Amino acid sequence: MGSRKKKEFRVVGTALRKVDATSKVTGATRFADDLSLPRMLYAKLLRSPHPHARITAIDATKARALAGVKAVLTGKDLPIPFGILPVSQDEHALALDKVRFVGDPVAAVAATTEEIATEALDLIDVKYEPLRAFPDAIDAVEHPDPAIHDYADAGNIHKLIDLEFGDVEAGFREADLVREDLFFFEGNTHLPMEQHAAAADWSPGGRLTVWSSTQTPHYVHRALAKVLELPAARIRVIACPNGGGFGGKSDPFSHEIVVAKLAMLTGRPIKITLTREEVFYCHRGRHPTLMWVKTGVKKDGAITGMHFKSLLDGGGYGSYGVASTYYTGALQTVTYPIPRYKFQGARAFTNKPPCGPKRGHGTPQPRFALEVHVDKIAEQLGMDPAELRLRHLLPPNSLTANWLRVGTMGLGRCIEKVVDGSEWKRRFKQLPYGQGIGLACSSYITGAGLPIYWNAMPHSGVQLKCDRGGGVTVFCGSTEIGQGSDSILAMIVAEVLGLDPMDIAIVTGDTDLTPVDLGSYSSRVTLMTGNAAIQAAERARDLIAPHAARKLEVPAERIAFADGRVFDVEQPEHGLAFAEAVQLAEAAEGTVGTVGSYTPPRSAGRYRGAGVGPSPAYSYSACVALVDVDPATGIVRVPKIWIAHDVGRVINAASVMGQIEGSVYMGLGEALMEEMAYRGNRNVVHKIPSLLEYKSPTTLEMCDVVTYVVEDPDPNGPFGAKECGQGPLLPVPPAVANAVYDAVGVRIDEVPITPEKVFKALRRKDKGEEPRFGPTKFPEIPWPEPTRVPPPWEGGDGTAVGQSVGGTVGRHA
Amino acid sequence: MPDAKAKIALDVNGEPIEVAFAPHKTLLEVLREDLGLTGTKHGCELGECGTCTVLVDGTPVLSCLVLGLACAGRRVKTVEGMADGGVLHPLQEAFAELGAAQCGYCTPAFLLTADALLAENPRPAREQIKDALAGNLCRCTGYIKIYEAVELAAARMRGEKAEPARETLYGQP
Numbered sequence: 009m010g011s012r013k014k015k016e017f018r019v020v021g022t023a024l025r026k027v028d029a030t031s032k033v034t035g036a037t038r039f040a041d042d043l044s045l046p047r048m049l050y051a052k053l054l055r056s057p058h059p060h061a062r063i064t065a066i067d068a069t070k071a072r073a074l075a076g077v078k079a080v081l082t083g084k085d086l087p088i089p090f091g092i093l094p095v096s097q098d099e100h101a102l103a104l105d106k107v108r109f110v111g112d113p114v115a116a117v118a119a120t121t122e123e124i125a126t127e128a129l130d131l132i133d134v135k136y137e138p139l140r141a142f143p144d145a146i147d148a149v150e151h152p153d154p155a156i157h158d159y160a161d162a163g164n165i166h167k168l169i170d171l172e173f174g175d176v177e178a179g180f181r182e183a184d185l186v187r188e189d190l191f192f193f194e195g196n197t198h199l200p201m202e203q204h205a206a207a208a209d210w211s212p213g214g215r216l217t218v219w220s221s222t223q224t225p226h227y228v229h230r231a232l233a234k235v236l237e238l239p240a241a242r243i244r245v246i247a248c249p250n251g252g253g254f255g256g257k258s259d260p261f262s263h264e265i266v267v268a269k270l271a272m273l274t275g276r277p278i279k280i281t282l283t284r285e286e287v288f289y290c291h292r293g294r295h296p297t298l299m300w301v302k303t304g305v306k307k308d309g310a311i312t313g314m315h316f317k318s319l320l321d322g323g324g325y326g327s328y329g330v331a332s333t334y335y336t337g338a339l340q341t342v343t344y345p346i347p348r349y350k351f352q353g354a355r356a357f358t359n360k361p362p363c364g365p366k367r368g369h370g371t372p373q374p375r376f377a378l379e380v381h382v383d384k385i386a387e388q389l390g391m392d393p394a395e396l397r398l399r400h401l402l403p404p405n406s407l408t409a410n411w412l413r414v415g416t417m418g419l420g421r422c423i424e425k426v427v428d429g430s431e432w433k434r435r436f437k438q439l440p441y442g443q444g445i446g447l448a449c450s451s452y453i454t455g456a457g458l459p460i461y462w463n464a465m466p467h468s469g470v471q472l473k474c475d476r477g478g479g480v481t482v483f484c485g486s487t488e489i490g491q492g493s494d495s496i497l498a499m500i501v502a503e504v505l506g507l508d509p510m511d512i513a514i515v516t517g518d519t520d521l522t523p524v525d526l527g528s529y530s531s532r533v534t535l536m537t538g539n540a541a542i543q544a545a546e547r548a549r550d551l552i553a554p555h556a557a558r559k560l561e562v563p564a565e566r567i568a569f570a571d572g573r574v575f576d577v578e579q580p581e582h583g584l585a586f587a588e589a590v591q592l593a594e595a596a597e598g599t600v601g602t603v604g605s606y607t608p609p610r611s612a613g614r615y616r617g618a619g620v621g622p623s624p625a626y627s628y629s630a631c632v633a634l635v636d637v638d639p640a641t642g643i644v645r646v647p648k649i650w651i652a653h654d655v656g657r658v659i660n661a662a663s664v665m666g667q668i669e670g671s672v673y674m675g676l677g678e679a680l681m682e683e684m685a686y687r688g689n690r691n692v693v694h695k696i697p698s699l700l701e702y703k704s705p706t707t708l709e710m711c712d713v714v715t716y717v718v719e720d721p722d723p724n725g726p727f728g729a730k731e732c733g734q735g736p737l738l739p740v741p742p743a744v745a746n747a748v749y750d751a752v753g754v755r756i757d758e759v760p761i762t763p764e765k766v767f768k769a770l771r772r773k774d775k776g777e778e779p780r781f782g783p784t785k786f787p788e789i790p791w792p793e794p795t796r797v798p799p800p801w802e803g804g805d806g807t808a809v810g811q812s813v814g815g816t817v818g819r820h821a
Numbered sequence: 822m823p824d825a826k827a828k829i830a831l832d833v834n835g836e837p838i839e840v841a842f843a844p845h846k847t848l849l850e851v852l853r854e855d856l857g858l859t860g861t862k863h864g865c866e867l868g869e870c871g872t873c874t875v876l877v878d879g880t881p882v883l884s885c886l887v888l889g890l891a892c893a894g895r896r897v898k899t900v901e902g903m904a905d906g907g908v909l910h911p912l913q914e915a916f917a918e919l920g921a922a923q924c925g926y927c928t929p930a931f932l933l934t935a936d937a938l939l940a941e942n943p944r945p946a947r948e949q950i951k952d953a954l955a956g957n958l959c960r961c962t963g964y965i966k967i968y969e970a971v972e973l974a975a976a977r978m979r980g981e982k983a984e985p986a987r988e989t990l991y992g993q994p
Contacts, residue, residue: 033928
């Protein structure tokens with residue numbers, strides 16, 4: 009029964025092959041581009057060759073006349089704007105009157121073959137009137153005209169944030185040391201191996217089906233209903249298994265809306281598969297971020313106050329950018345106690361592909377800054393950086409200055425693991441010149457506390473059907489992007505009902521069949537769908553148990569479920585097969601089905617902007633990187649990384665290992681080589697939209713990884729589980745930067761840490777200049793009047809000074 | 822006008838077949854579009870990512886860079902041809918067991934590249950595995966589970982009773 013105490017787990021914590029493993033290794037998994045429907049047409053998008061221009065005329069007559077072309081769409085066919093955040097409804101499926109980056113979709117063609125559709129694109133005549141383009145955030149901050157959008161907080165500054173939690177200046181006055189640093193984190197992209205694809209089918213009866221490689225079918229559903237002006241009940245969105253997402257398939261996209269509209273116009277199924285170059289234009293990747301941080305510390309390293317500023321280069325559209333901006337200031341407070349904290353964040357529109365959420369969403373940049381900054385502080389104080397961190401860990405069950413409620417906190421154990429494993433004490437500052445070791449830590453949310461659009465409904469829902477044959481089907485809107493979310497559902501339900509996970513059928517990511525789950529982003533899926541699945545499975549157990557008890561003639565509270573049986577816990581041999589128990593329940597009660605749902609706990613903060621940062625649980629990671637730096641060339645090699653991650657509770661051990669290793673890999677790529685680079689002029693053309701030129705680690709660059717999984721079960725997680733898919737990426741870039749300093753004594757305050765930057769810093773060191781490569785100034789920004797929120801220890805209730813009771817809560821998840 | 826179709830005979834996964842297609846089509850397109858073998862994936866269609874790798878006469882090739890016409894009379898092996906009836910190939914088994922397939926999109930190419938490696942070298946060292954797989958990109962795994970799966974499968978294919986190491990599945994104590 010629900011109250012039965014679990015002493016041990018049978019499924020949870022084991023290393024099981026994933027429920028979809030066999031179809032993945034046989035090639036049977038159907039990704040979006042694998043779909044083929046009778047009479048299917050193919051769509052292609054015409055994209056802007058200009059970074060910023062007004063469209064003065066479009067003539068598609070010749071394209072329409074081409075044999076094999078069935079339809080051509082332009083902006084006026086889809087005039088309703090959309091966007092992932094309610095505050096940034098600034099995209100059109102096809103540009104209406106303006107283009108904002110090279111690659112912005114302008115027109116679409118449906119034809120009988122991809123070749124004809126491509127040929128037709130050349131026949132569409134678009135007249136542009138080029139406008140001054142903005143290649144980077146500083147340029148956009150300094151020049152309000154011409155405005156990229158007709159909405160913004162100031163000129164070309166999309167969003168301005170100024171939050172103050174206590175008097176930081178007083179904090180600096182109490183400090184023994186006050187240090188300021190500037191950092192830059194270059195933009196980079198997700199680079200999923202699967203190119204985005206979508207297919208649509210329109211039945212003349214008025215129902216639309218869209219298949220897509222999307223991480224967020226629910227948001228695509230909402231965007232389609234809005235733009236196509238169709239009732240949501242007539243639209244079915246099916247999220248195909250994603251061939252990698254990493255955040256890059258979390259927005260509703262132009263191509264998804266375009267295929268739907270083309271299917272409606274032609275009455276035929278349509279498919280579109282983006283080229284790799286187009287995937288670079290979809291982007292929504294890591295925001296290039298300039299950061300300034302000033303921290304006061306006591307002699308023992310205790311922080312007295314911190315002031316953090318960030319400037320994000322947002323690209324041409326809003327996307328998740330408002331949330332990303334808040335995230336660059338949100339999680340500084342959850343690792344080391346910060347009694348007074350001020351955050352100022354700005355996001356500029358520029359004429360580049362839009363930035364958005366990439367693995368770690370808005371937090372790897374400030375984490376890089378903070379962890380290198382702390383390394384410098386430790387050096388100035390003459391402290392070991394591991395020791396400094398261990399002495400100043402945020403205690404569990406804390407409420408931070410910015411009102412984030414932290415539950416379990418396993419960072420101390422993580423630091424100890426990597427310090428011991430890497431022989432840190434023997435190696436730090438003691439390796440030969442050219443070799444170095446560096447440490448960094450981090451934390452990440454396990455799901456956003458608030459939904460993207462304001463609503464009071466659950467974030468995740470599960471329906472569960474028990475078949476009289478003993479099988480169980482779990483229906484959930486979650487989306488399998490390779491992280492193993494389908495398997496988590498199977499394992500959790502199997503645990504509660506005492507079944508083999510392979511006896512559980514999983515139906516996910518289909519808006520007709522599955523209850524809403526908000527999507528595979530913000531590391532929310534295991535915690536939220538897991539809790540919903542536990543509730544549904546426990547309800548099924550409670551529904552079935554009394555009937556088994558009656559048959560077995562024992563009290564219902566003695567009924568247990570395990571090994572495919574339902575039995576008396578006092579005499580385990582006295583029992584029934586699970587199927588038989590379901591049959592008894594079905595005979596008595598009718599069809600056996602239950603539901604479960606999950607809503608995160610209410611956030612503590614009540615100020616505007618408090619919606620970003622709260623989470624049911626925070627994961628923690630610590631990382632040590634070993635590097636070899638060639639002083640002659642500046643080339644950095646990373647032979648080995650030690651990573652420890654506090655995952656709360658392991659559900660599937662093999663998946664946890666895979667997520668941690670994959671995060672380290674992606675963090676290593678960001679640390680050393682990955683960058684969205686543009687030509688250095690106002691053409692703002694992407695330099696390298698190809699898999700060859702966008703450098704990502706191959707087997708030859710990937711390091712050895714020693715992984716420690718730390719379990720500190722969190723009461724808010726399913727069986728105590730927290731996230732592991734994003735957090736372990738965060739400490740890797742700063743650990744590498746700190747190790748480079750240990751190796752050759754130069755600070756690279758910018759990622760990626762390319763040979764050129766290391767070489768230039770070494771040259772400066774040789775000349776007796778500051779041994780550093782990194783930004784040298786933060787621009788003047790017209791910050792608004794700060795929102796002043798007293799931290800918890802200064803009283804108050806999480807509202808801002810002067811804020812009306814029950815005032816606005818930012819709702820950007 | 823589209824080109825007239827060309828027709829070739831070849832061996833695909835051990836079966837002789839004839840297929841007609843527009844002569845400009847790549848092997849990748851012929852496999853996916855004309856033979857319905859969608860297990861072969863694509864990540865760039867420019868020969869940069871290795872995702873479309875198949876074996877032609879036992880050698881890994883990028884099917885996006887090979888014309889279908891060039892495969893007349895050749896033996897082509899795709900992921901659909903790896904399992905023996907209902908029994909998975911030891912590489913498939915090991916990839917599934919260790920979670921070496923996360924999203925699964927690059928997986929067919931890694932399996933086939935590893936298959937060719939093991940045919941040539943039944944006992945590859947870790948560095949040899951890295952070299953053999955250096956042309957295949959994977960964004961999910963960090964490659965580590967892939968190396969471990971290749972090693973596990975290689976041991977089993979040599980007749981050894983190999984099981985995954987504890988730290989492979991659970992991490993260091």
